[in-house]
Amino acid sequence: MAGVLVMGAGSVGCFIGGLTQLAGVPVHFVGRPRVLGALRKQGLRLTDMDGLDRRIPALDLRLHDEPPAGLKPDLVLLCVKSGATAEAATALGLTLPQGTPVVSLQNGIGNATLARAAVPQLHWHAGMVPFNIAELAPGHYHRGTGGALAAEAAAGDAALAAWKTALGRVGMGLALHADLAPVQWGKLLLNLNNPVNALSGRPLRDELLERGYRRVLAALQQEALDLLDAAQRPVAQLTPLPPRRLLVLLRLPTPLFRLAAARMLRVDAQARSSMADDLAHGRPTEIDALCGEVVRLAHSLHRSAPLNARMQALVEAWPRRRRAYSPTELLQALGLA
Ligand SMILES: NC(=O)C1=CN([C@@H]2O[C@H](COP(=O)(O)OP(=O)(O)OC[C@H]3O[C@@H](n4cnc5c(N)ncnc54)[C@H](OP(=O)(O)O)[C@@H]3O)[C@@H](O)[C@H]2O)C=CC1
Ligand SMILES: CC(C)(CO)C(=O)C(=O)O
Numbered sequence: 525m526a527g528v529l530v531m532g533a534g535s536v537g538c539f540i541g542g543l544t545q546l547a548g549v550p551v552h553f554v555g556r557p558r559v560l561g562a563l564r565k566q567g568l569r570l571t572d573m574d575g576l577d578r579r580i581p582a583l584d585l586r587l588h589d590e591p592p593a594g595l596k597p598d599l600v601l602l603c604v605k606s607g608a609t610a611e612a613a614t615a616l617g618l619t620l621p622q623g624t625p626v627v628s629l630q631n632g633i634g635n636a637t638l639a640r641a642a643v644p645q646l647h648w649h650a651g652m653v654p655f656n657i658a659e660l661a662p663g664h665y666h667r668g669t670g671g672a673l674a675a676e677a678a679a680g681d682a683a684l685a686a687w688k689t690a691l692g693r694v695g696m697g698l699a700l701h702a703d704l705a706p707v708q709w710g711k712l713l714l715n716l717n718n719p720v721n722a723l724s725g726r727p728l729r730d731e732l733l734e735r736g737y738r739r740v741l742a743a744l745q746q747e748a749l750d751l752l753d754a755a756q757r758p759v760a761q762l763t764p765l766p767p768r769r770l771l772v773l774l775r776l777p778t779p780l781f782r783l784a785a786a787r788m789l790r791v792d793a794q795a796r797s798s799m800a801d802d803l804a805h806g807r808p809t810e811i812d813a814l815c816g817e818v819v820r821l822a823h824s825l826h827r828s829a830p831l832n833a834r835m836q837a838l839v840e841a842w843p844r845r846r847r848a849y850s851p852t853e854l855l856q857a858l859g860l861a
Pocket of ligand 2: 799
């Protein structure tokens with residue numbers, strides 16, 4: 525591949541862009557001063573739970589504060605948070621040649637569709653990142669859970685196939701799907717844990733070891749699954765258990781859950797959801813792209829999604845509260861106690 529452009533050098537952009545560069549592909553990173561400043565000072569360090577520890581010196585990083593004019597990348601990775609999609613897509617549309625492929629590596633269902641509507645001259649692909657990436661220190665990004673990337677691509681798509689080959693050289697999987705919607709909904713079900721994790725104030729592993737938080741997650745997922753069934757939308761299985769059986773697992777008493785969910789608990793002790801980072805830094809969250817998407821699905825069926833709607837309201841009210849919810853408080857706040 526001649527080159528990849530990362531739009532939004534944050535946790536996902538730096539980690540996946542960095543891996544792509546380690547695979548021998550020239551990568552350009554577009555980001556904001558906080559991250560670019562750190563990368564200029566100390567370069568990029570990538571680590572993971574499986575023992576990866578690689579550095580890219582600052583001198584070898586191509587860093588930009590906006591998409592560089594005249595660049596013709598083979599592929600663009602859109603890695604901004606959902607609320608920044610329209611602005612980032614517009615900036616890409618102003619500089620990139622018509623038809624440039626862009627993969628949205630964002631959570632939620634609608635980012636690629638939104639970007640396509642705003643900038644139809646680029647070739648938008650939905651994508652999915654299954655694992656957690658944390659910024660452990662300025663310029664240091666760490667993968668704390670496992671899984672392979674996924675993206676939507678027609679058979680024979682040259683840009684995505686070349687990226688898949690490149691990622692394979694550094695041990696990262698990329699599954700290509702003709703239709704990514706079932707995978708995106710499967711991921712959204714898992715991301716319904718983001719607000720639970722963010723409001724718990726705890727790392728993912730500690731939060732998942734509290735039955736009260738797991739009961740909240742199971743209730744949010746069950747509401748979403750019932751709606752997906754009613755809408756006849758298929759959901760891909762992204763965990764060892766199918767989504768409905770996962771509900772049973774989540775509701776088990778903790779000693780049983782600990783035994784039965786050993787793979788799910790293979791999470792770095794300090795890993796937190798991306799929404800926990802947003803609350804900690806006072807940034808807007810992606811709650812509307814997660815619980816909000818479930819509420820919109822309900823409305824499309826002339827139904828309601830009261831638990832997801834309530835969870836969205838709790839996250840939106842966080843700036844007025846700023847105190848973590850205990851498992852009992854969260855169950856009560858959702859009317860589940
Ligand atoms: N982190 C994770 O573990 C995972 C995240 N995801 C998803 O990936 C997406 C990205 O998340 P994440 O990497 O955590 O987010 P980050 O906030 O870490 O990274 C996004 C970066 O993009 C920057 N940015 C925003 N707009 C622009 C722009 N127009 N030009 C250049 N830079 C811009 C942001 O700056 P600023 O903050 O100043 O706006 C920020 O530094 C989200 O949809 C998230 O849900 C999916 C799976 C795992
Ligand atoms: C990887 C996962 C599910 C977990 O935290 C995530 O997508 C996020 O943090 O946004």
